[in-house]
Amino acid sequence: MKRGLVVLLALLLMATPLASAFAQSQTLDKIKEAGVLTIGTRTGSPPFAYINKNNEWVGFTIDLVEQLVIPAISKEVGKPIKLTKKESTPPTRIPLLNSNSVDLVAGTMTDTPERRQSVDFSLTFFLTGAQFLVKKGSPIHGINDIAGKRIASQQGSTNAKIIREKVPTAQLREFPDQPAAFQALLQGQVDAYTNDGIQLYGLKAKAPNPADWEVVGDFFSEEPYGMAMRKGEPKFKQVVDAGLKQGFESGKYFEIYDKWFGPKGELPYPMSPQVKAYLLKQIGK
Amino acid sequence: MSYQFKWSVLWSGQSGHWLLQGLITTLELSALAWLLAVVLGILSGALRTVPFKPLRAAAVFYVEFFRNVPLLVWMFFWYFGVPPLLPRGVQDWLFDHGAEFWAGMLALGVYHGARMSEVIRSGILAIPRTQFEASVAMGLSVWQAYRLVIVPIALRLIVPPITNESLNLLKNSSVALTISVAELTFQTRQIETYTARAVEALTAGTLIYLVLCVSIAWVMSSLERRYAIPGLIARVGGPG
Amino acid sequence: MLDLGVIVHNFKFLIVQGFFGLGSFAGGTLRLAIPAIVLGFALGIVVGLARLANAAWIRVPAVMYVEFFRGVPLVMVIFWFWFIIPQLLGLPLPEYGIALTAFVIFEAAYFGEIVRAGVQSVPRGQVEAARALGLSGAKAMRYVILPQALRNMVPSLVTQMIVLFKDTSLASIIGYVDLTKAAQIVNNREIRPFELYLFIAVVYWICTYSMSRMARRLERRPTTA
Numbered sequence: 001m002k003r004g005l006v007v008l009l010a011l012l013l014m015a016t017p018l019a020s021a022f023a024q025s026q027t028l029d030k031i032k033e034a035g036v037l038t039i040g041t042r043t044g045s046p047p048f049a050y051i052n053k054n055n056e057w058v059g060f061t062i063d064l065v066e067q068l069v070i071p072a073i074s075k076e077v078g079k080p081i082k083l084t085k086k087e088s089t090p091p092t093r094i095p096l097l098n099s100n101s102v103d104l105v106a107g108t109m110t111d112t113p114e115r116r117q118s119v120d121f122s123l124t125f126f127l128t129g130a131q132f133l134v135k136k137g138s139p140i141h142g143i144n145d146i147a148g149k150r151i152a153s154q155q156g157s158t159n160a161k162i163i164r165e166k167v168p169t170a171q172l173r174e175f176p177d178q179p180a181a182f183q184a185l186l187q188g189q190v191d192a193y194t195n196d197g198i199q200l201y202g203l204k205a206k207a208p209n210p211a212d213w214e215v216v217g218d219f220f221s222e223e224p225y226g227m228a229m230r231k232g233e234p235k236f237k238q239v240v241d242a243g244l245k246q247g248f249e250s251g252k253y254f255e256i257y258d259k260w261f262g263p264k265g266e267l268p269y270p271m272s273p274q275v276k277a278y279l280l281k282q283i284g285k
Numbered sequence: 286m287s288y289q290f291k292w293s294v295l296w297s298g299q300s301g302h303w304l305l306q307g308l309i310t311t312l313e314l315s316a317l318a319w320l321l322a323v324v325l326g327i328l329s330g331a332l333r334t335v336p337f338k339p340l341r342a343a344a345v346f347y348v349e350f351f352r353n354v355p356l357l358v359w360m361f362f363w364y365f366g367v368p369p370l371l372p373r374g375v376q377d378w379l380f381d382h383g384a385e386f387w388a389g390m391l392a393l394g395v396y397h398g399a400r401m402s403e404v405i406r407s408g409i410l411a412i413p414r415t416q417f418e419a420s421v422a423m424g425l426s427v428w429q430a431y432r433l434v435i436v437p438i439a440l441r442l443i444v445p446p447i448t449n450e451s452l453n454l455l456k457n458s459s460v461a462l463t464i465s466v467a468e469l470t471f472q473t474r475q476i477e478t479y480t481a482r483a484v485e486a487l488t489a490g491t492l493i494y495l496v497l498c499v500s501i502a503w504v505m506s507s508l509e510r511r512y513a514i515p516g517l518i519a520r521v522g523g524p525g
Numbered sequence: 526m527l528d529l530g531v532i533v534h535n536f537k538f539l540i541v542q543g544f545f546g547l548g549s550f551a552g553g554t555l556r557l558a559i560p561a562i563v564l565g566f567a568l569g570i571v572v573g574l575a576r577l578a579n580a581a582w583i584r585v586p587a588v589m590y591v592e593f594f595r596g597v598p599l600v601m602v603i604f605w606f607w608f609i610i611p612q613l614l615g616l617p618l619p620e621y622g623i624a625l626t627a628f629v630i631f632e633a634a635y636f637g638e639i640v641r642a643g644v645q646s647v648p649r650g651q652v653e654a655a656r657a658l659g660l661s662g663a664k665a666m667r668y669v670i671l672p673q674a675l676r677n678m679v680p681s682l683v684t685q686m687i688v689l690f691k692d693t694s695l696a697s698i699i700g701y702v703d704l705t706k707a708a709q710i711v712n713n714r715e716i717r718p719f720e721l722y723l724f725i726a727v728v729y730w731i732c733t734y735s736m737s738r739m740a741r742r743l744e745r746r747p748t749t750a
Contacts, residue, residue: 051714099608101607101611101617179712189384353691353733356691361722362726456599484608490601491597499596
């Protein structure tokens, strides 16, 4: 009886103060006051955001934030802003954003109409599509071959959702992040790993034996990457977009792209003219 | 944007289903791990009192090493580190039959086995030697003395701390979410991922754990009362 | 077969960053464990004494607090704090603060029970003698009961501290770069789980085993009746 009361009172205590305390916070004001932009980003998604051999946290998206978004924010609030990185993964990134743990999700997040119901996205900064990573010589060549097979994906990713809908007979195994899913593939726990093509290439390049793996399949979905932020913050979105736009116009974006994806980059992946046109079209060019 | 409570997400759509599945998985995981832990605990606890040094040393090593390392490390070790070392046939079977569940069960069971061992050993040691001597004097063999006198008394002495350890095991099963075991805490995160309702999901999970722990504690104390030997008042064991 | 090179190459990151917390990442097992133990115990004393109070308005919340936190997994509590605190305060918080808060509040319930058991184990005669000598309730507690209680509690206290030390590994779940997370980071890149996790198992073992040896030595010290 006493314990039942404990449970009931505990529940009430948890719920009541929380209801009143969730107030609207103005992101730009908070950033200005703290002098810090906190982003949620990945630690195992080369070359977008990952921890390299020197145990440094680097990546293409991180560079975009540091060199394009931060200067735009600093200019807007009138003081220098520092960057703090927190790890976020597909299942945790929207909760972290909505709980104010991070101000911006900048990693490998796909901009989708469904997600736009809970968050806002910046301009698209990369375009890729979903594919599969398999062991060389695997019978799987694309989404048509995966019925009944064990497929690894990240919990909460667009890829997981699409497979669930399009190929319900596939045995979908969801993992909390990319390294866990990749290890499952390495160990033979699954027959294929699905993620966006560019990330699969990045994973393959950094794998212990890159020649053992291949990226297969036509894009079974289009994946435009955007930076996510809380809804209802038009000013903040405007500033972030201004930073990216400035990067496209001045060419800085393409410099950063070249650093990571150019011939001498971590993962050579030339930008096709269609993709370039798509990116520039966003800013009316 | 103030937080809009939407408790209906808990029973609409998939959430209720996920919660139930999570609860079942937690119970399955905990029950199997508990069995393993008790077996390992009794074995190693008993081994530590036998007069044969190598067996004693092995038992001591097991207990002292496995219980002094965090459970989370064991989860990663059993799930990521061990399967590559197994023969290919075993690996294939495992991967087709929920490798993460078995890894979680082993990690949980072996870890708590080491802790149970300490509890059981204290129980055995708390019985005065006179009980043993009296049994032998009455004509019982060593084996009979253990089976008919020592062990029953020891069991009654250690039920309260074992209950405590068992509840710890149940709560620790939540650590298995880190290796993708779809237990209860994992499912509350899953609900939250798909509905963005953190407070509702966390509340549901928390309540279920509270109810589980409280009911188990209640059942155990009833059992304690029922099987108590009048006059046996010495108590053994402590926290942790 | 066994690639110890991965440990050698990343030793600095694992130990200096992961264990001690010195480096570019916010992390460190020790940096979290030591304050958590100290603050957890301090709060535990408050909780334990409150649990024994005569006044119901102090005792009942304390009982609820203890029963609640002993009935839920620490992982769940960590998730609560991870999502709710920043939402309440409206700003991002470092994982360190969140983890530390979660640990202190959770472990205080356990420390509280140890304190309670310790105080209750002091013979009634001591309490009566203190009162007979004219000491008030609070003074009796401070000068007579607590010191003796503390001595009785030492083995259980150290055991709980060891448990807390191991529990700090759970901070890795929210991204805090402690020893466990550091090993995960390296493993995610190098894929050498057996070596890496065995290595940190040994490091943890060295710490906790030393702590329990210390406890056993403290147990053997002579106590006054």
